[in-house]
Amino acid sequence: MSMEIIKNYLSSKPEAKIEHPFGDEVMVFKVKNKMFATLSIGKMGKGDGEAQDWWVNLKCDPDEALALRDIFDAVIPGYHMNKRLWNTVILNGSIPQGELERMMDNSYMLVVNNMPTKDREAIELQL
Template identity: 35%
Template sequence: MYIDEFREYCIAKKGVTEHTPFGPDTLVLKVMGKMFALTGLDVYEYINLKCDPEYAAELREKEPGITPGWHMNKTHWNSVKTDGTVAENLMKELIDHSYNLVVEGLPKKIKEEWLSLE
C-alpha cells in the first residue's frame, strides 16, 4: 500500500482528520481528536497502528512485517511494514481495527458526536 492509498483509506473514515504534531515529516491520523495511525512522510517504511494487546502479540508471532510500535507503547501499538511484507488486505484490516478500537474508547459525549456525523 502506497502512502497516498494509506492516507486516502484513513481519511475516508468518519470523523478522521490529519495532523503533523511531531513535525512536518510525520503524518498523524486521528478520529475525533484521538490518534489511531501515524507514519513517516519523508520515509514511508511502516505505519503505526493501535491494536488489542492479545491480538498484537499474535500478529507479531505470525507476521514478520509486524513488530512492536516504534516510539510507541509496545503493548498497544504495532508497526506494520509497508514494503509488501504484509498483505494489503491485512493492512486494511489492521487500520480498521485501530480505528474501531479508538472509536470504542471515545468518551460518551464525543462518541455521540461521532455517531451524528454523516
C-alpha cells in the first residue's frame, strides 16, 4: 500500500484528525485527541542515498504485537514508542493490503475502546 492509501485509510476513520506535533515530516493520526497511528519516512539508512520506505506506527495488543513481529519481517517494535504496545510497520509491499487494513482497524479500535462511554458510543454510531 502506498503512503497516500494509508493516509487516506487512517484519516477516513470517524473523527480522525491529522496533526504534526513532531514536525511536518511525521503525520500523527488522532481520534478525540488520542493517538492511534503515525506515518513517516523510515529512519534507518537515512542519508545513504537509497530509497526509503514509509513507516506506520500502530497500537497493538501486546501478545499480537509479538506474533506479528514473528510473522512479518516488515513489522518491528514501535520506533520511538512503547515497544510493548506499538509496532512499526515498514511499508515495503511485503504485507498484504487486507492485513495492513486489519492492523490499522485494530489500532483505531484499541484507542476507541479505552475512551469514556459517551465518546466511545458516539464514535461507534459512525462505524
